[in-house]
Amino acid sequence: MMRFKENQLKAADLIVNQQKQYLNDNTYAGSYIRTTDNIVVFYTTNVTAVDTILNLPAVIPIKHLLSFNVSAQNHFNLADLKARRNRVYQIAFDNNPVLLTIFVDVELNNIVVSLYHENDNVNRKFIDEVNQIIQNPPIVFESKDLSNNEQINSNASAIMRRVIQIPLLAGDGFCNLDQSLTCSLDYFGMRQAETGGLESVFVTSGRCYQGEIDYYLKPWGPLGIPPPNVYYRIGIMDTSETWYDYGILRIGDEVEPIPSIKNIDSHYYPEIQIWGRNLNQNIHLGIHLCKSGYHTRVTCGYQRSNDALFFTNTDRYKIAYIINIDNNRQDVGGPVFQFLNLSTASLFGILTGGIGNIGLTTNLDDIVRLAEVSPVGIGQ
Missing domain, CATH: 2.40.10.10 (Trypsin-like serine proteases)
Known part of the structure; x- marks a missing residue:
């Protein structure tokens, strides 16, 4: 039922956003699906042609799924928000901050910088420059606790090699030999091998790459039950040098990839x-x-x-x-x-x-x- 409701709202959102002559980056501030309320909220500006949009032939049948009653709180349209975001991007390029992300939040009608290190000197130059250049209103800084997220785990234990195939699933963990690094697997895929045939691989994050080393399966079990103290070799990793994050694990003969x-x-x-x-x-x-x-x-x-x-x-x-x-x-x-x-x-x-x-x-x-x-x- 929830899936049907969400699909219905996605379809309604798409129909309205296709009315580009009335709804575009210069005339409104974005939309947001609220599944719990069974509506799509459209954040309006003083030039949003609400009455015209609601009386379009394509929109009339879905009017009950739409809300145009919320004004953008800072009066920015989407074009304003994207321009503001790009200014923050440029300040970030100039200052090289660490462990943060920058994005548009249509509900807040502002730019959000979600970050660690807000209250120390690590990102201070970036924060001060943003606050100096971008005002009325200032952008939103959301400070997060570093302790339980971006810290790399270290938990050494014996890793043994076995001549056996065990399942390798998306979401399973994997690690290096001493477990100073633990990451997760994304999906089982196929790529063209140098020999011309197809090669089975598992995709993951390139952030987990630590060089031409072996990586090992580190599965997780039911809650409350410690994982087994035996791990199996997956293979080595290729990684990307682009802005897009991915790493490719070549699969050895000790594990069997499963598309689940x-x-x-x-x-x-x-x-x-x-x-x-x-x-x-x-x-x-x-x-x-x-x-x-x-x-x-x-x-x-x-x-x-x-x-x-x-x-x-x-x-x-x-x-x-x-x-x-x-x-x-x-x-x-x-x-x-x-x-x-x-x-x-x-x-x-x-x-x-x-x-x-x-x-x-x-x-x-x-x-x-x-x-x-x-x-x-x-x-x-």
Whole structure:
């Protein structure tokens, strides 16, 4: 029922946003799907032609799903917001801040910088320059606690090699030999091998790359039960040097890749079958997106924004989707997906990182285009 309602609202959002002569970046401030209220909220400005839009033939049948009653609180239209965001981007390029992301929030009608290190000197120059240049109103800084998210785990234990194949699922953990690094797996895919045939690989985050070393499976089990103290070799990793985050794990003979997402906390659906990748442009704010990862397992939230930049300690990444969702550093690389029903899902991308409860996703379409690795799913 919830899935049907959300699809209905997405269709309504799309219909209204197609009326470009009346609704465009210069005439309104964005839309947001509120599934719980069964409406799509359109944030208006003083030039939004509300009456005209509501009486368009394509819109009349869906008027009951629309709300044009909320004015943009800072009176910015989408063009204003994007220009303001680009100014913050430029200040960031000039100052090289770390561990933060910058995005448009249509509900706040402002730019948000979600960050660690707000109250120390690490990002002070960037923060001061933003506050000096951008005023009336100032942008929104959301400070997050660093302690439980972007810290890399260290938990050494014996890793043994066995001549056996065990399942390798999206959302499972993997690590280096001494477990100073733990990340999560995204999706099982196929790519063209140098020999001309097809090669089985697993996609993850390039942020987990530590050179030409072996990486090992680090599975998670039911809640309250410690994971086994034996891990299995997956293989080595290729990584990207672009703005788009991905790494490609070559699969050895000790593991067997499965086109499913790990959801072992569910008694009825311990594996979510991957139908394939999402083929529709995801322009809808407020829709549900989920992720599976080693530390926080399967969690879901709502898409808050799209099209952001993420600054780490060393790199910059282009982010497609910003989600309000529980996540942890060890979840990086895991799949971001949307349920089609209780047992199947479509893939949207990779969890590239997080700032507190803000999850940052790289678009799967960009990964497929650049890495040339197509996901294996039951719908293909």
